[in-house]
Amino acid sequence: MKLSAPTLLAVPVALSLGVATAAPQTDLTTNGGFETGDTSSWVSFPTPNSTFAATTDASSGSFGGEVFNPDQTTAAVIKQANLGGGVVSPGDVITISFSAKGTFANGGVAFAEFFSEINGGGVSSAEILTGGPLNLTSSWQPFVFTAVAGSDVSGGVTLQFAVVNGANSGSLAQFFVDEVSVTLPGLGANYCGANQNSLGLEASISAQGSAVASDNNLTLVASSLAPGSFGFFLTSQTTGLASNPGGSQGNLCLGGSIGRYVGPGQIQQADSVGEIALPLDLTAIPQPTGFASAAAGDTWSFQAWYRDSVAGQPTSNFTDGLTVDFQ
Numbered sequence: 001m002k003l004s005a006p007t008l009l010a011v012p013v014a015l016s017l018g019v020a021t022a023a024p025q026t027d028l029t030t031n032g033g034f035e036t037g038d039t040s041s042w043v044s045f046p047t048p049n050s051t052f053a054a055t056t057d058a059s060s061g062s063f064g065g066e067v068f069n070p071d072q073t074t075a076a077v078i079k080q081a082n083l084g085g086g087v088v089s090p091g092d093v094i095t096i097s098f099s100a101k102g103t104f105a106n107g108g109v110a111f112a113e114f115f116s117e118i119n120g121g122g123v124s125s126a127e128i129l130t131g132g133p134l135n136l137t138s139s140w141q142p143f144v145f146t147a148v149a150g151s152d153v154s155g156g157v158t159l160q161f162a163v164v165n166g167a168n169s170g171s172l173a174q175f176f177v178d179e180v181s182v183t184l185p186g187l188g189a190n191y192c193g194a195n196q197n198s199l200g201l202e203a204s205i206s207a208q209g210s211a212v213a214s215d216n217n218l219t220l221v222a223s224s225l226a227p228g229s230f231g232f233f234l235t236s237q238t239t240g241l242a243s244n245p246g247g248s249q250g251n252l253c254l255g256g257s258i259g260r261y262v263g264p265g266q267i268q269q270a271d272s273v274g275e276i277a278l279p280l281d282l283t284a285i286p287q288p289t290g291f292a293s294a295a296a297g298d299t300w301s302f303q304a305w306y307r308d309s310v311a312g313q314p315t316s317n318f319t320d321g322l323t324v325d326f327q
Contacts (some may be wrong), residue, residue, distance in 0.1 A: 026208050028083035028157070032098075032180035034063040043081045050076035050163070057176060059099035064178035065169040067163045069108070072171050075164040079249035082117055083182055084135030085156035089210045089217065092149040096129065096159055098145060098180040102136035107166030108173030109133035112143070115158040125150030133164075140178070157182065187211050187218070192241055192253035197308050197317045198226055199274070205233075205304050205319040211325040213282055213294040221277045222304035222319050231306030232268065233261040233278055235285055239301050241319065249310065253303050253321030259286035270306065282326075298326045299309040 012210040030041040034054045042065070044052045048067040058064035069076040088094070094114075102110055112129040129145045149157060158181050165171040187207040201224040209217040220233050240255025261278060263286070268276040282294040293302060304319040 011133050026184045027180045029180055033061050033178060034065045035061050037063055041184045043079045045077040047071040048073035052078055059178035060293045063178055067175045069163045069165055072165050075162045077160060077162050079158055079160040081158045082156040084169045087208045088149050088153045088157055090153055091152050092184060094147050094149060095183045097144045099140050099178045100136055101138055101140045103138055103174040106168040106171040108171050109164050110175045111162045113160040114147045116153045117155030117158055118152045120184055124152040148325045154227035188322045190320050190322050191288055192321040194320040195250045203319040207320045207324060211324055211327055213296050216282045218275055219279045223275050225274040225306045226308050227270050227272050227274045229270050229307040231276055231304050232266055232302045236301055248316045250318030254301055257288050261286060287326045294326050296327050302323055
């Protein structure tokens with residue numbers, strides 16, 4: 001299929017680029033709020049008689065998670081495992097948040113633990129959040145922690161909850177958890193707002209990985225596109241603002257020499273949730289006359305263009321812009 005690109009022209013219109021805002025955080029978890037109504041995407045290591053299930057007793061939304069462990073001298077474990085492999089970098093500051101409550105008797109407790117995983121086995125760091133058992137009551141309460149990724153996170157990171165009973169007779173633990181997220185700070189700064197598309201949404205661009213140029217680990221993600229639409233990413237070292245270039249419904253947020261990621265496999269079709277993603281080779285950034293390399297001290301801006309339709313008529317649109325300062 002041949003996909004024609006929009007004509008990217010500089011339009012001499014005095015428009016505001018808007019205030020740059022920090023890029024949104026990237027949540028690495030899946031089904032952290034149990035809103036699928038089940039425990040999918042969670043890994044469970046039960047005891048002989050423990051249970052782990054979604055429950056309608058939730059901190060928010062329709063569902064939460066419940067672990068019940070009645071077995072003495074055991075630990076029932078649930079986890080969101082190996083999150084962000086290839087995205088998390090050593091030394092990244094990661095925010096862990098969740099809501100929890102519990103009922104315990106005769107020595108029952110619950111722990112929240114965080115691991116930096118090594119691909120193939122082992123960990124480069126491990127910590128018990130709060131340094132001991134969670135201080136839980138029978139009412140929901142929020143918890144927020146920060147952790148620093150270890151020296152090797154080739155296997156991603158893992159957030160684990162251990163619901164533990166001691167040797168005392170009648171020891172039991174009932175643990176509820178909801179609103180679980182493990183987030184990385186967003187890379188770069190978003191600017192130049194997007195116009196609404198056929199879904200009534202403003203498509204956005206974000207970046208995952210590292211802003212250290214020599215790491216060569218940066219992935220662009222465009223979200224809230226029309227599912228099934230084709231799109232590709234653009235880049236320039238110059239920001240700009242052109243309204244409705246080439247008849248598009250959106251705003252071109254780039255100026256100067258604009259490169260297009262239209263090589264083999266780079267023109268993509270949005271998935272069922274309206275996303276496309278592209279890992280970049282920072283040694284081969286496309287430009288009109290060839291390729292350039294990102295270096296420490298460089299600033300590059302990115303945007304995505306995508307197909308859309310209005311009242312059944314084909315058109316195109318853009319995400320907002322994203323500027324990344326490379327180190």
